[in-house]
Amino acid sequence: MSESSAHLATRIAVKLIQRESITPADGGCQDYIESLLAPLGFVRTHVDAGGVTNSIYARPGELAGTLAFVGHTDVVPTGDLAAWSHSPFSATIEDGILHGRGAQDMKGAVACWIAAVAELCQAQTPLPTLQMLITSDEEGESIDGTIRLVEQMQRDQSLPDAAVVGEPSCSEAVGDTIRRGRRGVIQVRMNVHGKQGHSAYPQDADNAIHRAAPALAAIAATDWGAATDGFPPTSCQITNIQGGTGASNVIPGNCSAFLDIRYNPGNSFGEIKAAIEAACHDIDCTLDFDHVATAFSTPDGIFLDQVCDAIAAVTGITTCRDTGGGTSDGRFLAAAGVPVAELGTTNSTIHQINEQVALHELQTLTNIYRHIIEHFEVSHD
Ligand SMILES: [Zn+2]
Structure with missing residues (x-):
């Protein structure tokens, strides 16, 4: 079961990386995501603004509560193409490593979340209401990106109960670090x-x-x-x-x-x-x-515990609940009162020449995401 989902996560990550989407271009990524999610019961709402492609994909749940995944399809520029050992948009797999721009930041994580959802839907597991909030402007100005999605959801009164942001939060191994706030x-x-x-x-x-x-x-x-x-x-x-x-x-x-x-x-x-x-x-x-x-912080509570429990169940790792790093789109959700945890792959090659991710990381992250979704409970703190 986990092997098939890892296979799916890798396949999706390859397709996303091959869609050239240097910020704020989307390169067709969000249409591709729609083609994967629509058969699973997701409905897409377009929230494009100022040349930025933004989408909310939502699937009504069988269980109480709404859990969101927040991510971006844009990537930073490649830098000197000649310096890359594998062409940055070829998504070459070699020796268990997927090479390409966005592998860690953050097409890999987007692919893992979709793979986790697909597997749970195919198994007909009862699920909470699920949302994916995807923008093509996180790496750039972020003026018409996730903030517009949050505004739309405030108008629709459809804000989630909690959100996982797929930014590459980990240092040495998937699950060693989540970010629960930023300065x-x-x-x-x-x-x-x-x-x-x-x-x-x-x-x-x-x-x-x-x-x-x-x-x-x-x-x-x-x-x-x-x-x-x-x-x-x-x-x-x-x-x-x-x-x-x-x-x-x-x-x-x-x-x-x-x-x-x-x-x-x-x-x-x-x-x-x-x-x-x-x-x-x-x-x-x-x-x-x-x-x-804006500074934000998700206090220790049920949601962060659920995320760390999922990591422990899948990997045995005790997770560091960190607040380091620069800024992230998590701030827009947090400002709207949504508990936020950032959890993605390791971040050893983000924004670098030769960005890459190990396939076993995609497998582990998919399993963790699946666990989070499956065991999601609304906090009544
Ligand atoms: Zn990112």
């Missing part, structure tokens, strides 16, 4: 205005560097609070400062700085923005805030 990202461009002048006549000028320096020192010295809920403390790094004309005798009329902030769920965007504005309150400056990603 948020805020970027700030700061422009301090003074008045340019001759350094011998400071009374006629207003030194923008002198204005900026205490404000930047206050920002750098800000205590954002302790580590919280498995996350490291919030960090605000001043990554760039520019000021001065290059001449030694000119008082600068302008000074700019760039701040990169990684914050944990113990802080909020509003709180951080207010603190930075307060540090700058007595200088003439403009602050442009870009809230790149």
Whole structure:
């Protein structure tokens, strides 16, 4: 049984990788997914936006509760084609390894979830309501991607009870790590205005560097609070400062700085923005805030336990519930109040030349996904 599903997962992964879908192109992947899911009772809703292909595939369940899989069909560019040992869209299998762009991030995981669902449907196992949320813009701007799917589901009042995100979360072996949250990202461009002048006549000028320096020192010295809920403390790094004309005798009329902030769920965007504005309150400056990603965290509870139990049942591994890494589309679900766990393949070659995944990983991941779906219970926390 597991061998046939692994076979199916591999076959689907090959077909997905062969569909060239460099972000935000979909390359026909989502039509192909529809061709696999429709015979299993899934109905597709198109939520295309801004040139991005987005789909919700939903299958009403025999059991209570709704479980979603969240994924993307786009991949990052290949880089130098000549550097690849196997053409990135050939999906070559050699010595138990599937080679190609998207093998780990994340066509492999998409294929595993479909294979798991197909096997359960064919066995006529009673299932919860299942949804697949698939976008073709995760690797790019992510402006018209998963957020649009979540908005659609909010309008339809069809948000799931929990979601598995197929991002490659694992380090050494499938199941060793899930991500239950990610830090948020805020970027700030700061422009301090003074008045340019001759350094011998400071009374006629207003030194923008002198204005900026205490404000930047206050920002750098800000205590954002302790580590919280498995996350490291919030960090605000001043990554760039520019000021001065290059001449030694000119008082600068302008000074700019760039701040990169990684914050944990113990802080909020509003709180951080207010603190930075307060540090700058007595200088003439403009602050442009870009809230790149919202922090999110799924608390320990029934859903994370179910995911880790499934991993333990299939692999015997005790899973690390991690909060590291950059951002992920999980944040859009989490912001809508949906518990999120990211679980995919290992991530040793993501975004690299010669991206690849071991076939046994696809087999293991399919088995874990099947276990999660089969034993899904709605949390009443
Ligand atoms: Zn990804």
